[in-house]
Amino acid sequence: MSPSRSSRNSLQSVDLRALDYLTSPSANLLCPICHAPLITPVQTRCLHTFCSACISLSLERSSTCPVDRKPLNHDDVTPAPIMIANLVNDLVVLCPNREKGCTTSCARWLVESHIREDCEYATVKCAKEGCDGMVERREAEGECVHEEVECAFCEGAVRKLDVELHYKECPKLSSDCRHCSKSFPNPELAAHKLICPDEIIDCAASHFGCSFSSRRSELDEHLSHCHFVALTPILQLHTERIETLELENKAIRQKLDLLVPPRPLPTQLSGATSSAANDSSSGRDMTSEMQDYTYHLYSEYEQLRSDVERLNAQIRELDVKQDMARFNEGLRYNDEMTGVRAAINGLRMQLHWLVASRREAGTGGAGAGGARSVAGSSASGDGRRMSVDSVRQVVKL
Amino acid sequence: MFAQKRLGKELSNIHKSLPPGISIASASDFSNWKMDIQVLDTNPLYADQIYRLNFKFSGSYPIEAPEVTFIKEDGRDIPMHPHIYSNGVICLDLLGTNWSPVQNVESVCMSIQSMLTSNTKNERPPGDDTFVRSGYRSPRNINFVYDDNTV
Numbered sequence: 001m002s003p004s005r006s007s008r009n010s011l012q013s014v015d016l017r018a019l020d021y022l023t024s025p026s027a028n029l030l031c032p033i034c035h036a037p038l039i040t041p042v043q044t045r046c047l048h049t050f051c052s053a054c055i056s057l058s059l060e061r062s063s064t065c066p067v068d069r070k071p072l073n074h075d076d077v078t079p080a081p082i083m084i085a086n087l088v089n090d091l092v093v094l095c096p097n098r099e100k101g102c103t104t105s106c107a108r109w110l111v112e113s114h115i116r117e118d119c120e121y122a123t124v125k126c127a128k129e130g131c132d133g134m135v136e137r138r139e140a141e142g143e144c145v146h147e148e149v150e151c152a153f154c155e156g157a158v159r160k161l162d163v164e165l166h167y168k169e170c171p172k173l174s175s176d177c178r179h180c181s182k183s184f185p186n187p188e189l190a191a192h193k194l195i196c197p198d199e200i201i202d203c204a205a206s207h208f209g210c211s212f213s214s215r216r217s218e219l220d221e222h223l224s225h226c227h228f229v230a231l232t233p234i235l236q237l238h239t240e241r242i243e244t245l246e247l248e249n250k251a252i253r254q255k256l257d258l259l260v261p262p263r264p265l266p267t268q269l270s271g272a273t274s275s276a277a278n279d280s281s282s283g284r285d286m287t288s289e290m291q292d293y294t295y296h297l298y299s300e301y302e303q304l305r306s307d308v309e310r311l312n313a314q315i316r317e318l319d320v321k322q323d324m325a326r327f328n329e330g331l332r333y334n335d336e337m338t339g340v341r342a343a344i345n346g347l348r349m350q351l352h353w354l355v356a357s358r359r360e361a362g363t364g365g366a367g368a369g370g371a372r373s374v375a376g377s378s379a380s381g382d383g384r385r386m387s388v389d390s391v392r393q394v395v396k397l
Numbered sequence: 398m399f400a401q402k403r404l405g406k407e408l409s410n411i412h413k414s415l416p417p418g419i420s421i422a423s424a425s426d427f428s429n430w431k432m433d434i435q436v437l438d439t440n441p442l443y444a445d446q447i448y449r450l451n452f453k454f455s456g457s458y459p460i461e462a463p464e465v466t467f468i469k470e471d472g473r474d475i476p477m478h479p480h481i482y483s484n485g486v487i488c489l490d491l492l493g494t495n496w497s498p499v500q501n502v503e504s505v506c507m508s509i510q511s512m513l514t515s516n517t518k519n520e521r522p523p524g525d526d527t528f529v530r531s532g533y534r535s536p537r538n539i540n541f542v543y544d545d546n547t548v
Contacts, residue, residue: 066498
């Protein structure tokens with residue numbers, strides 16, 4: 001290895017998670033989350049072992065141990081015993097550049113230095129003075145592929161490396177459209193693809209659930225009677241509204257979170273304020289400002305509560321007053337009713353008397369008439385006395 | 398990447414061996430798998446029936462739970478169960494709030510298999526009609542209330 005080569009380190013990074021292992025490792029060395037050999041193993045308080053990255057991700061979603069569901073947070077996670085780390089670091093892995101042709105396999109902890117310094121297929125800076133291009137290490141010594149050459153068709157300048165790529169765009173070359181099999185110059189192909197009548201495309205309302213797709217030229221007919229397309233404006237409107245509502249909801253929730261924290265006792269608050277006053281750190285202003293703000297809110301809340309209490313008391317008082325008034329009025333009406341009832345009774349008595357006297361007078365009149373025809377003119381005074389007697393009898397009865 | 402790597406490992410394990418009554422129907426990519434499950438004991442509700450489960454994986458599987466539903470396909474029906482809606486949505490805490498990244502496709506299948514095995518009620522969840530009509534297809538958008546611990 002020449003000194004110039006060893007000085008050219010590869011900047012290619014190695015993703016340990018993506019490595020392939022020479023032999024399948026013991027199941028005891030696998031992370032329960034990613035099912036791959038542990039990377040930077042850590043141990044939880046409940047003695048389960050995970051990759052450091054895996055358990056962090058899991059804890060972001062749920063504060064429990066994934067294996068036994070015991071409560072767990074980031075502080076309960078500590079590095080696993082070094083022996084475990086050594087066991088997984090010693091596992092033999094295949095070089096990540098295997099697909100390019102590297103056949104090296106080495107212990108996992110060595111793979112980074114292999115890529116950085118040795119691997120023939122790792123990308124390194126081009127050897128040519130003043131060139132910023134990247135090549136594989138095995139080609140670094142050869143001629144620079146970043147030099148510009150002339151395109152055989154359009155006579156433009158192209159980097160050697162990009163010649164293949166350039167042919168796809170070269171205006172002097174044409175290729176066939178995949179759908180309608182007409183030929184177009186390469187640069188126009190992309191534009192044609194957007195209007196090609198033979199391309200199979202989805203209905204315009206496919207994101208609202210329409211599963212129809214057909215050639216572009218035939219889609220118009222479907223669009224004219226597609227229910228989803230007809231509903232699109234409304235669905236769009238609803239989607240937008242839901243989005244705005246969600247945003248609003250989020251803002252409101254944040255506000256609520258700010259307001260809801262439990263109310264500190266006044267003593268705590270004054271204590272905190274005084275300790276904040278003693279504290280000369282830079283966070284002082286912030287905390288005291290926050291406390292002022294919360295204090296202000298609490299006093300406002302207190303005031304509102306006392307207002308509500310006062311209003312409640314007033315309402316109760318009014319209720320009592322009204323009840324009393326109604327009761328008094330009821331009494332008055334009762335009295336009046338008794339008076340009216342008595343009067344009616346008196347009237348009934350009179351009526352009764354009148355009716356009875358009338359009846360008496362009728363029968364007495366007939367008898368007296370008979371007597372009168374016998375006794376002649378002496379009847380009138382007696383008749384009166386008799387009717388009084390009969391009234392008395394009726395009353396007695 | 399993370400999800401694909403892990404699903405790849407699960408797939409190779411699944412191809413090696415699976416518990417009785419569980420088989421793989423299709424797994425052509427790393428976002429959608431179909432599994433067939435059947436109840437092996439003599440439960441009259443599910444005897445001689447095979448049901449098909451649809452697994453939908455997001456990019457953050459296994460940190461995030463997969464969406465698991467029963468589907469009607471190839472003559473497979475939706476099993477009768479007080480926690481399975483007639484559109485195939487399954488109300489199971491393991492697939493929602495109690496998901497743990499340690500679980501995998503195989504363990505989820507086994508949980509659902511045993512959920513069917515232990516069931517004796519030939520009924521749908523309360524409010525099945527309204528639920529199905531409301532058109533929820535994706536269990537992720539539903540806040541289930543896990544009220545029943547008996548099944």
